[in-house]
Amino acid sequence: MSYPTHRPRRLRGDARLRNIVRETRLSPENFIYPLFVEEELKEAVPISAMPGQSRWPVAEIIRPVEEAFAAGVRSFLFFGSPDRKDRTGTAAHASDGCVQRALELIKKRLPEALLITDVCLCAYTDHGHCGVPGPDGTILNDETLPHLCEMALSHVRAGADIVAPSDMMDGRIGAMRATLDIDGFSHIPIMSYAAKFASSFYGPFREAAHSAPQFGDRRTYQMDVANAREALMEMELDFDEGADILMVKPAMTALDILRVARDRFPCPLAAYQVSGEYSMIKAAAANGWLDEKSAMLESLLSIKRAGADLILTYFATEASKALKQS
Ligand code: PBG
8 A cells, every 4th residue: 555556635635525535523412511500690701711601690591502502502511609618518409509490490491402410519619629528638538429419319300311420539420320220310321520630721610610629639539640541440430330421531631541442432432622622722713823613623523533422512502603604
């Protein structure tokens, strides 16, 4: 196989040829749009580090959902921000909490939408950690699990179609599966943030969700960025505990993990194009350094090419509109 017999450029000659041999395609159905609902807001507040994204009051959350839906997006992920925080994040499982009310409202207005919730305590605890701390500040694993299970259950009762735990405690998938099954929700899938790295690319999100840790950092539960085999082990554990969809996060800095996971696991894989990935493209485009539309689509395509079936992205609406035009 060599030149001049093989000339790969032959199939790049024009758009018809390029189209017929294209290996990977994006579709709005692949996207999951993450949204922030916040208690006590009167109107939407733009998130400065994430141009185009806002924090929404429950009463207005239907607006971005309907806009995305009209563009073809069918799936949504919700983060909540409560008005009161405490050591164990009790507001996370309040039946009248902002996420719970948002779910009920959207279920009524747009029953075709698929509603997913982020299950994690960090936005609900006064210390900002994803689990419950002991007296010395260590984040306690097994003590955290019942709180996460209760949160998941309360989301499902309010109408969540899928729950997505993002806390990185050990054993939470098994515990959550058992809780949901006992309470009559054995049909509700779990999308696990299985390989979640302790990444600096979550920076803008912490402004959006008011969830920055007040002491220490998340490296005793989120994974070391250096570790690939450990990421696959985390995914295997979650799969064995009953996760239906396995997620890798962030996407761009873990495309190698996605690639290997694609060959190893039969279940659907998701990748989260996190806030920092979004903000980088937005910032470069605002400076005229990158073409926003093509950089956006290229970044999403590379995530799908690496092996992701589903992509969580703040570009969901914009990318869906761009795909319609092209
Ligand atoms: C909550 C959570 C985080 C993100 C998703 N769920 C923040 C974190 O772990 O610090 C990050 C999402 C993003 O950066 O877009 N644990």
